[in-house]
Every structure is written in C-alpha cells, then in structure tokens.
Amino acid sequence: MNELLRRLLLLPPQASTIARDIDYLHYFVIITTMAGAAGVAALSLYYIVRYREGAGHGMNPPPDPRPYHAPGGVSLWLELSLIGGLLALFVTWWIIGFCQFIRIVEPPSDSMTIYVMGKQWMWSFAYPHGGGSVGVLYVPTGRPVKLLMTSRDVIHSFYAPDFRLKTDVVPGRTTQLWFEVKEPGRHPIYCAEMCGAGHSVMRAEVIALADADYERTIEGLAPLAIAGPVQGQAIPFEAEPQAPLSLAAMGQRVAAEAGCLRCHTVDGTPHIGPTWAGLYDAVIPLADGTQVRADDAYLTRSMMDPAAELHRGFLAVMPSYQGLLTAPQLGAIVEYIHALRDVHRDEGAAPLPVPVPGLVPLVTPLEGAAPGEPRAVTPGSAGGPP
C-alpha cells in the first residue's frame, strides 16, 4: 500500500529513516484534500443541476420568504459540527506534522558531523577524518549524520528529496540538518533557494556507503584546499598524494595560521580569549548573564559573530572570521577544539602577557598527530596549503 501510493503520487524513494513516516502523513493529507475538493465540487454540481431554473414544476421551491439577513440557511448545529470537524482535522495534521518536525530538527547526540559549505554554484563537504569533497557527499548507512552548513555568498537551500529534508544555508549563520540513510545508494541534492544564474545546476549527490566501505572511502579523500578559498568547480583536490592528516591536526594548523592561537591558549592558561582547553561542550557564562553550551554550533557562530554571544569576563576584541575561513577550515578548528576537551584547565597559572607580533604561543601536541606535525607553530611561518 505504501509503495503503491508512493508511486501514484510520484514521490521519490524513502531513503532516510524519517521519510516513510512523513509520507504516511502526506497520504493522509493529500487524500483528504482530494476528497474535500471533489466533495465540494460534486455537491455544488448536484445543487446546480437539482435547482436549475425551470427544472420542472415543483422542483424549484418558492424564494425563501425570510429577509436576507435572517439567521439559518442551515441549522447552527450542522454548521458548528462542520467547522469543528474541519478544525479538528487541521489540528490533527498540525500535531502529527509538528511532532515530526521536532524529530527532523533535533539530531541524535551520537550523530557524526559533516561540514557543508554552499557557494555559487557548488556544494563542498568536509569530514571529521580530514578529507573533503566537492559535489559528492559521502555518508555512512545506519548512522545518524549531522550537517553543519553555512554559505560563502547568498542564501542557498540544501535539499535532498529522497530524505524529504531541506534546510536553508545562510551566510553568517550555521544551520543544521540531520538524517540517517537506511541503505547504500545514490541520492540527488538540489539547491532549492534561488541563488543566481547557476541556481538550477547547483546540484550534488549523496553517496551512502556501508560502514566498512565508508571508512575506506573517507580515508582516501584528500583534504580540500584548506588554507584558501575553494576555487572553481574543481572536483577532488588535485595534488600529489600525501599522508592523510586528521581533521583535528589540520585544525591546529589553521588555528595557528589564522591567528587564533595568539589570543586563545590550548593548555588552559588564561589569556586574551577563553582558553580552548576543556572548552568543548562546557557550559559557559555569557556577558549578558545567560549561559550557553559550547557546542559545534556555538563555536561556529562565535567565529562568525564573536560579539553576539560573548564569554563573560572577556573583551569583545575578536574580529569576525566571516568570509575569511572556509567551511572545511571552520570544521577543522571546531574539531581541534573538540580534541582539546579533556585537557585540564590550569586556572591558577599566571596569565600570559599580551602578545607582541612574533611571540610564539604554546601549543600542546595532539595525541595521534601525524609524525612531523609541528609541535609549536609560529604565526605566519607555517607553510601554505598542504
């Protein structure tokens, strides 16, 4: 029955775990809609024929003798039950739809995160392992995947019809979307928000792979050109093969190059900005008196608009990194902060002096960092793109 209705309504395959439930509501709503429109049309047609002028003697009753504003062409009871019934139907749709909507927007806590960046007119993706891809999103099956998305230029909308999911990708904001793909396969991605001449070719593809295949594929992905903006329609990174770098290690490099580490320490020492040691997922007080959990979204937001949710006790001196960091770079930095979550905060240590240009901040070496990874990074001295 599900399959029959799905094909009749031309709905795409139900590739995500939520798709089937949404389709059930779809069948309910659309069948009721068709029945309602057909019912009203049929009743009107019946009346138009039955009460046509000159339909034969006795068919046309004499005009209603009451004045036009007298109450009651129909009994109040019938009117109220029709309206009440319709309202009950609509509220039923609303309740089911809203419960499903909450499921759509709340990712499970064990979701794997992939960073998505939309730009005119391409999609690029950065994975926690460090690799990146353009135009193809690799996801595992049977595991929830969370996409943290932002745009480099105008508003786009990430739309995967087979998953029944769509979320706008907005510059200056990070939006998220999650799904769990049921089986290996390929599914289209479209941009659904008008974004310019190439809007209709801003398409990509999801390739869902079984776990083992997935790990192997992801390991083989080269990182995107992480130190510079993503350029052109370049399909995977064309450079000589290299040792895969973990995303966290890459984040360390980016943080040094972008100057983050001039103000943020990674060993808990107090400094100009909040230390990154143990920051990830901690509940931190804000300057306006509220609190926030330093999750992926908060960290990303803080890089885009640092003054919006300022950590209490710190000055609003950080510049916005909007447009300066690519989505993969953002993702790498967040992953680096994530990796520092268990570093002990040394609250008692003496604050570092305000740096003068050229001062070398301390960098804690990362566990699992590839050999040859810099132990300390001098701002400005680290090389260009890997």
Added chain:
Amino acid sequence: MTSYLTETTGIKSWLLTKDHKRIALLFMVATAAALMLGGVFAMVIRFELIGPGPDLMAQLTYNRMFTHHGVVMVFLFMVPVIPTVFGNFFLPMMIGAPDVAFPRLNLASFYVYCAGAVIVLASLWFGGVDTGWTFYTPYSTTSPTSVAVAAFGVFVVGVSSILTGLNFIVTVHTLRARNLRWMMMPLFVWAIYATAIIQVIATPVLGMSLLLVALDHAWGLGIFDPSMGGDPVLFQHLFWFYSHPAVYIMIVPAMGVVSEVVCTFSHNRPSSYRAIAFSSLGIAFIGFVTWGHHMFVAGMSVVDVGIFGILSMIVAIFSAIKVFTWTITLKHGRIRFTTPMLYFFGFMFLFVFGGMTGVAVATSSLDVHWTDTYFVVAHFHFIMVGGTLTMYLAAIHYWFPKMFGRMYPERWGLIGAAGVILGFIFTFTPQFLLGNAGMPRRYATYPAEYQWLNVASTAGATILAMGLLVNLGYLIWALFKGPRAERNPWGSRSYEWLAPTPPPVHNFEAPLEITRGPYDYHLPEHE
C-alpha cells in the same frame, strides 16, 4: 439621460476624467495589458521547460523571465485588478453613492500605478531582474541585474494601492445612501472594504523593505548583508509580513465577486450574510499573523514554526466558512447556469483544492519537503490565480451588461470558461506531482526524469492561453456588436442594478431610496 460612456467625448475627457467608472475602465485596460504581458512571460517559461536543458535561452534569461512573470502578474495584475476595476466601478454604485470620496485621488492612483508599471518594465531595458518576485536578500542586493529599478517600481505601484484602499475605506464610511446600514451593504462591498484595510496597513511595510533593498543594491548600505553585519533573513520577515496578507488582497475581492455571482444566479439569499461578511474581516486580521509559514526551513525557531503553523490553519477555517456558505446558498435556489456560474463552479474546485494544499504546506514536516518546489508553485497558482483569475473573468461577464450596456455571447462565454478552467487544471496538476517528485522551483534546467510532467504542464498552459484569447476575442466583439442589455438582465436584487444601463455620470437618476436588502429575492424586483 446620457450614459457615462457618451456624456463627454475625446481622448482628454477619458484621460483626465474624475468619474470612478471611467477610471475603472482605464484600470481595466492597463491591468488587461499587464495580464497579457505576464502571460507572454509565462508561456516563454513553459516553452523553455519543455526540454530539460537550456533550450531556448540562457539560464540568466530564464531567471529574468520568471521574475518578470511574477512581478508583473502579482504587483501589476492580481493585487490591483479586482479592487481598481470592479471595486472602482461598483463599490460606489452598490452603496448608492455618486462617486468615490476622493475622485481626484482616484485618478492620481491610476497615474501612479502607470508610473510604477513603466518603471518596473523599464528595468527590462536596464538588464532585467533575476531574483524572483520575492527579491530575497542577499542575492537581490548583489545581483548583477537592475534590482533597484524594479524594486522602486513596485514601491511606486504600492503607493497607488494605498491611495485606492484609503479612498474605498472613506467612501464606505461616509458615502452610503440614506438608510443603508452596514449590515445592508452588498457582500462585495464588505470584501473590498476588508481588502482596503489590508492594503493600507500592509503595503507600507513592503514599500519600506523594497526601498531598503533598492538602497542596499544601489549604494551597498549592507542592511541585509551579513558580511557588513546585516541580516538576510530579516528581509524575509519584512517581505512576507506584506506578501502573505497580499495573498488575501488578491483573493478576498475575488470572494466578494463569488458572493454576488452565486446569489444573483441562484436567485437566493446567501445562506448566512453575517458569516460571509465577518469571515472577510477575520481573514483580513488573522492573515497578518501567519507570514512565518513561508520560512519554516529558513532557520526559524521550533516554537515559531508551531505557532505560525496553527495560525495558518485557523485562517483557512474562515475560507472554509465561506465555501460552506456559498455551497448552501445554491440549495433551494432557482439557478441560471451562465458563464459566471461556470467560473463559480471552477472556482469552487480550484479554491478548495488550492486551499487545502495550503493547509498541507502549513503542516510543518510536510512543508520541509514541499517548500521551494513545484508543489508550492502549483498550490499558490491554484488558490491565488485560480481564485482571482476565474473571478476576474466571472466579474467581467456578470457586470458586462451594466458596464457597457451590451450582452456577451453566452455560448462563446461557456466555451472560453471551459478552456480557461480545464487549461488551468492541466497546467498545474502536473506541477503538484513535480513538487512531490522533488523538482525545485526556479530551475532553468532540470533532471530528465521530470520532463514528461513539464511537457504536460506546457500543453495545459497552451489550452489556458487559448481560453483567454477566446475570452478577449468575443468580449471585444460584444463591446461593439453585442445585443443591447436591459437594466437588470440577471434579475439581481443588488443596488447597482437599480441604475440605468449603462449608468449616467452620477450613477442614479435620483438619490437611492433603500427599501429592501441586497439579497431580498422574496420581494419583487421593482417596488
């Protein structure tokens, strides 16, 4: 007594007239031109979409086409058409007034409309606009096309809309005939009155936000540009705060026409006058707090999604009340099946299906899949265009005898109406399915699997266009050659039919004495 058509002659007597009826005819010509121009853009879109690739034009050109289709149809045709043409002509007559309250302002509104229309069309010369009629930022503020010109043109048209709305509100309050109480006004007057309230309250917000877009685009103010600290989503809130009520600016006057047509041709009183009158006001007010349902996937909070969802469903209940009332009005009537009644029948199907798919897209989890796809395109064409266009045509046929003193050919009328309604259904039913299948809107090129539905839609659009051309042809013929009409050919009880046909300059031979209600079909036609 000479009619308003022949009282004075010469081009100048038309272009500088302060008679509400002549101004209505000026608007009729201008809006009909807008309809034809928008229709040409629509056909260009449909023919481009016959094949999946870029067949006839480059993608940027296609984007300009759908933008101009939307801008022309929404701002130059659908929003103004019924109020400025039939509202202008019949609202004063229906309340026994000799004219609107501010005749000069009325003429000014026409020329402001024309100026706005010229500016909007002038943007075509400066590179056109490719943002869609919604002008979403930050694309619209960075687009290489002439967004500022078009946005300013729409701003000017909005001024015309406000002037007309203000005029109607004052007219209804101050110029009703002696003894004409509020609850004795024809339902079309209630509908135009409710619309005028929305026009006056909501249009300034559109003007303001489009002006900000124009300034942003021209001088880079950065109000909606995140790289300069602006907020692009703020624009969506401002835009839909007008543009959702604008949907009701388009459909509520059409509902007023339905009420007149269904009562006149059923020779029956409305089954509940109060329900129809007050639901117009209900739509006008609740319609202001539903705009957020356009932005469920734009990163809005979950609580907002829930609230806007339920409010959108409540506003649909008012429309449902009207549909029930109209249907029951047919019962126990003496129904004369004319061209307006065929349009009424088409309206009922299009409006109920379009309306319920509206509730469907307000259902938040379903909206996630459907928003920005062809499902939404089909939905709003069904309800806005299906509702407004069918009732625009019904109004032309219904009031044609009174306006021009001649009858239209009934047989041709029915053929034209059948063409329009069937063509409409054939155009947009495939688009509902395209949306289900996941085809995003505003796509110049598309995956090949969507082709057969696009071909079907283009075939339907061709039937629709032919139906409209048939209408145009025999109406022009009837204007000059149609048989002469009597004073009240349909046996209506509404007050505008008490005037001579066609009406003299000040509408009635003597001040109207109201002795019965506008739907008292149990009383004789003449005292």
